[in-house]
Amino acid sequence: MDAAMRGDARKETPRSRLLAAALALYSRHGVNGTSLQMIADRLGVTKAAVYHQFRSKDAILLALLEPLVSDMREVVERAECERTRTAQVESVLTGVIDLAVRHREVSALMQADPAVPALHASQSDSAALSERIGQLLLGPDPEPGRLISVAMLGSALMMTGKNPKLAAVEDEELRRQMLVAARRLLGLRSRG
Amino acid sequence: MDAAMRGDARKETPRSRLLAAALALYSRHGVNGTSLQMIADRLGVTKAAVYHQFRSKDAILLALLEPLVSDMREVVERAECERTRTAQVESVLTGVIDLAVRHREVSALMQADPAVPALHASQSDSAALSERIGQLLLGPDPEPGRLISVAMLGSALMMTGKNPKLAAVEDEELRRQMLVAARRLLGLRSRG
DNA sequence: GTCTATAGTCTGATAGAC
DNA sequence: GTCTATCAGACTATAGAC
Structure with a gap:
């Protein structure tokens, strides 16, 4: 199995770290109660860095x-x-x-x-x-x-x-x- | 029992209508997914009318x-x-x-x-x-x-x-x- | 990949006329 | 009780430099 990894389970990538942070926040505050700013803050980056990984919040x-x-x-x-x-x-x-x-x-x-x-x-x-x-x-x-x-x-x-x-x-x-x-x-x- | 009614069950008041509308929207969209504008729209009034009944969304x-x-x-x-x-x-x-x-x-x-x-x-x-x-x-x-x-x-x-x-x-x-x-x-x- | 800066919209909430 | 008008701030999303 090559680099095309499924979901978030495979390895520690920026993408998987972002998903883990988002899941933790979504679980606690709900999706609508979580802003991209909160996700970015938890990762120590800016919103624009989040948008580099996912084209939208829905994604x-x-x-x-x-x-x-x-x-x-x-x-x-x-x-x-x-x-x-x-x-x-x-x-x-x-x-x-x-x-x-x-x-x-x-x-x-x-x-x-x-x-x-x-x-x-x-x-x-x-x-x-x-x-x-x-x-x-x-x-x-x-x-x-x-x-x-x-x-x-x-x-x-x-x-x-x-x-x-x-x-x-x-x-x-x-x-x-x-x-x-x-x-x-x-x-x-x-x-x- | 006089006019001091408990909760929303007693009679059809502006307040009880507002609570019913809010509950329906909160159930479907979640609290954070429901704006005061949505509540007002459902009642056919403006946000200011909602604020006359309740001092805040939390209330x-x-x-x-x-x-x-x-x-x-x-x-x-x-x-x-x-x-x-x-x-x-x-x-x-x-x-x-x-x-x-x-x-x-x-x-x-x-x-x-x-x-x-x-x-x-x-x-x-x-x-x-x-x-x-x-x-x-x-x-x-x-x-x-x-x-x-x-x-x-x-x-x-x-x-x-x-x-x-x-x-x-x-x-x-x-x-x-x-x-x-x-x-x-x-x-x-x-x-x- | 990350940043700054900003567009454009919606938010909760307030002030004051009727 | 309801309205118009407005506020300051937060929101998603985009543009473009490094």
């Missing part, structure tokens, strides 16, 4: 969301290939929990920040992926109770990683416990 | 949160008076679900909007109430699994009401189903 948000959206698409498509309802639910549940844990902050941002739907009105639609995840968990003709359980699960999975009390919990532990709790919430038996 | 948000914060305090204080752990959990769970359903939009705002913690740094602290709710649900020396279940429950309860798929569900139905789901999530037996 920064898009770059932050892209790895998560990409992974979401993969999870959804894999789950939709399963042939039994049970296997679909199992696949999407483990997949989404894995996402939510690996991309803790970005998940909460995508779920809760009003700037995200405003942005994706024109871009690769995260809302459509969330919708497909919901459908996979709901199945056909869901009862009201199921509808409500799935709605609760959606918020819980995407927002929980942001909880400061869980900051010290390691990924594997968090993933395992969230899966157990999610199964209880949906009324699934634990896997033997 | 509008504070007025929106006040009824929820007040009800939260009542729920927490009542639950803390219970003498057994089981009764405490039962009390806080039913109380919070009732809140979250009655104040659907405001609950999501309080839980997720970055403007709320920024505001309550100086005002009657909703964060402290959320903390006490968490403590009541956790109990002393919680295991990691319990910690994570309660974190998930917190997000789920406060955010679920905002879900557009549940907009048509009536309060009583939503309350009942959320209680059942919350009990499953926490591993409590359903009440006979």
Whole structure:
């Protein structure tokens, strides 16, 4: 794999440092509550230096969301290939929990920040992926109770990683416990 | 009860209309994504007319949160008076679900909007109430699994009401189903 | 890649007439 | 209670020197 690196995970570049700073500020103050000046100040540079890396503020948000959206698409498509309802639910549940844990902050941002739907009105639609995840968990003709359980699960999975009390919990532990709790919430038996 | 009305529920006043407009905009665009001009436009008046009702933008948000914060305090204080752990959990769970359903939009705002913690740094602290709710649900020396279940429950309860798929569900139905789901999530037996 | 400087717009908030 | 008019400051974004 060469210099074309995906997302922000590869190496310490000016771009990746900028994305990390932006994510921290977006998480705390929201996208609309964060100015380019704040991002520049945190990096110790000027606004113009920020604009050298990204052509607009939207582009920064898009770059932050892209790895998560990409992974979401993969999870959804894999789950939709399963042939039994049970296997679909199992696949999407483990997949989404894995996402939510690996991309803790970005998940909460995508779920809760009003700037995200405003942005994706024109871009690769995260809302459509969330919708497909919901459908996979709901199945056909869901009862009201199921509808409500799935709605609760959606918020819980995407927002929980942001909880400061869980900051010290390691990924594997968090993933395992969230899966157990999610199964209880949906009324699934634990896997033997 | 005379003209001194609490919150926004009492009657159709200019003030209550303004709060309703602000809540709708805050829910969709976030507090920081909503300008006073947008609120004024929605009411068909000018910004100056808005400033006649509220001395600042913060004051509008504070007025929106006040009824929820007040009800939260009542729920927490009542639950803390219970003498057994089981009764405490039962009390806080039913109380919070009732809140979250009655104040659907405001609950999501309080839980997720970055403007709320920024505001309550100086005002009657909703964060402290959320903390006490968490403590009541956790109990002393919680295991990691319990910690994570309660974190998930917190997000789920406060955010679920905002879900557009549940907009048509009536309060009583939503309350009942959320209680059942919350009990499953926490591993409590359903009440006979 | 980073800077200074600035354009043009919108922001929250105020003053004062009606 | 609502208006017009205005303020000072912050905002995103651009231009061009180094």
